[in-house]
Amino acid sequence: MTTFGWSFVEAAARLLARDEREAVLGDLIEAGESTWQGVLSVLGLVFRREAVLWKSWRPWLAGFGVALPSSFLLMGASLSVSWSYLTLRCPELLQKSSLTLGSGTIVLLCKALLLIGWSWTGGFVVGSVSRRTLWASIVLCYSPCLFCLSRFRVESLSRFCLFLFLLPAIWGVHQGLRISRMKLSWAVPLAITITLFMLPDWSSGAQHWWSLPRRTLDWALCWPAWYLVATAKRAGGLGSSDGLWSGGHREQQTRMS
Amino acid sequence: MLGEFEYLMITAAAALGDDAYGAAIREEIESTTGRKCSIGALYTTIDRLETKGLLKTWMGEATRQRGGRAKRMVRVTPKGVQAAKDFYDAVTRVSRGASWVANRTRSAS
Numbered sequence: 001m002t003t004f005g006w007s008f009v010e011a012a013a014r015l016l017a018r019d020e021r022e023a024v025l026g027d028l029i030e031a032g033e034s035t036w037q038g039v040l041s042v043l044g045l046v047f048r049r050e051a052v053l054w055k056s057w058r059p060w061l062a063g064f065g066v067a068l069p070s071s072f073l074l075m076g077a078s079l080s081v082s083w084s085y086l087t088l089r090c091p092e093l094l095q096k097s098s099l100t101l102g103s104g105t106i107v108l109l110c111k112a113l114l115l116i117g118w119s120w121t122g123g124f125v126v127g128s129v130s131r132r133t134l135w136a137s138i139v140l141c142y143s144p145c146l147f148c149l150s151r152f153r154v155e156s157l158s159r160f161c162l163f164l165f166l167l168p169a170i171w172g173v174h175q176g177l178r179i180s181r182m183k184l185s186w187a188v189p190l191a192i193t194i195t196l197f198m199l200p201d202w203s204s205g206a207q208h209w210w211s212l213p214r215r216t217l218d219w220a221l222c223w224p225a226w227y228l229v230a231t232a233k234r235a236g237g238l239g240s241s242d243g244l245w246s247g248g249h250r251e252q253q254t255r256m257s
Numbered sequence: 258m259l260g261e262f263e264y265l266m267i268t269a270a271a272a273l274g275d276d277a278y279g280a281a282i283r284e285e286i287e288s289t290t291g292r293k294c295s296i297g298a299l300y301t302t303i304d305r306l307e308t309k310g311l312l313k314t315w316m317g318e319a320t321r322q323r324g325g326r327a328k329r330m331v332r333v334t335p336k337g338v339q340a341a342k343d344f345y346d347a348v349t350r351v352s353r354g355a356s357w358v359a360n361r362t363r364s365a366s
Contacts, residue, residue: 019316019329024296026319026326027280044297052301 005035012042016049050133059133062126066224067137070122071144073221074165077115079154082161084108110197116168117194121224123169127176134173141169187232191225198222259311259344265290266302267311267341271333278317278328279303303331311337 009028013021024045028038053059087093088104099107126137145163152159182190198218259267269285270277279299286294306312317328333341352358 019327020300022316022319022327023279023329024300026323026328027283027296029324029326030280030322031283041296044295045300048297048301 006038008035009038009042012039012046015046016042020045053130053133056130058130059136062130062133063137063140066122066126066129067141068144070118070221070224071141071165072148073217074115074119074122074169075145075148075162077111077118077218077221078162078164079157081108081111081115081164082157084111086156107200110200114194114197115165117190117197117225118221119165119168120172120175121190121194121228122221123172123174124176124182125172125224125227127173128180129176131177134177181231181233182228184229184232184234187225187228191222191229194225195222258347259340262298262302263306263311264341264344266299266306267333267337270312270331271338271341277331277333279331280323280328282331300329303329306337309336309340310334311340 010025013025016024024042028041033041084104084107087097087099088101088108094101094104097104126141127134130137148162149159152162154161265286266282269282269289273281273285279296283294283296283299286292303312303314307314311334313332313334315330317330319325319327
């Protein structure tokens with residue numbers, strides 16, 4: 001195998017874990033495989049490794065249960081926050097909306113906190129449920145984003161208003177990757193707070209029947225928070241003394257393996 | 258019960274003893290069965306058997322022959338030996354009445 005050809009094999013092997021890469025590259029050298037055979041062997045192993053991961057329900061839940069549907073709904077919520085902010089900034093719009101500056105500020109604050117809560121919990125579930133297929137969840141989240149970005153036609157708002165949810169979602173993913181499960185004493189207040197924050201929005205729009213489907217769908221954004229409650233560590237369980245969060249690196253290592 | 262390839266893997270590893278590692282097992286399987294053994298099938302099966310507790314693996318030393326890369330050494334556990342023995346017994350039992358076994362016995366006698 002030439003040095004040039006070998007660099008292709010090494011590049012493909014970067015998709016493998018460090019120890020496995022070492023063993024596989026050594027085996028290929030020892031067997032004297034050609035560049036083409038080497039690349040195919042490595043990619044074959046990578047494909048099999050990925051296929052094994054997708055036998056579990058976890059990547060399906062993270063990708064198709066959270067990332068894909070939530071990105072659509074969170075873009076709508078991001079727009080709603082941006083629109084509320086615009087309403088506050090523009091006296092004419094404020095007057096039309098029959099809101100005062102005070103009540104408008106409270107509505108904006110509620111919506112913004114709700115958006116952060118939904119995005120963070122969704123990101124956390126995606127990060128903690130399926131770490132090794134995170135790339136697929138990211139693709140499933142960005143596909144609707146690109147679709148909506150290409151069709152965004154609101155002149156008074158910037159296109160980037162669609163993506164207000166991304167920052168808290170990325171923060172949630174980061175936390176989910178570090179920590180596998182929240183403590184129950186944190187998960188329950190978080191889920192209850194998110195649910196309570198949804199009630200004003202639900203009741204305020206009760207007279208607008210046309211917004212009923214959107215408001216009903218918004219409840220779907222609540223489930224990651226309650227999933228965190230359902231999977232949270234109970235007090236006195238393994239790793240319960242790990243601070244705010246439970247089951248840190250030890251559990252992570254178990255799942256990674 | 259083991260699968261056919263799992264049995265081949267355990268048997269090859271057991272035959273190689275202390276020299277059992279990825280490339281050696283692969284060569285052993287290919288030379289004895291005459292079938293191609295891909296690296297993907299080899300390592301995913303090793304992982305599966307290790308998860309079941311039938312094999313134990315660890316990273317061995319690096320050699321010049323391997324471009325300074327370490328080997329993934331393999332050892333069959335007692336549970337693995339038992340599983341291979343059970344598989345072999347089952348195959349032997351089920352094969353007793355098979356025509357090719359009877360023919361072989363007849364031709365041998």
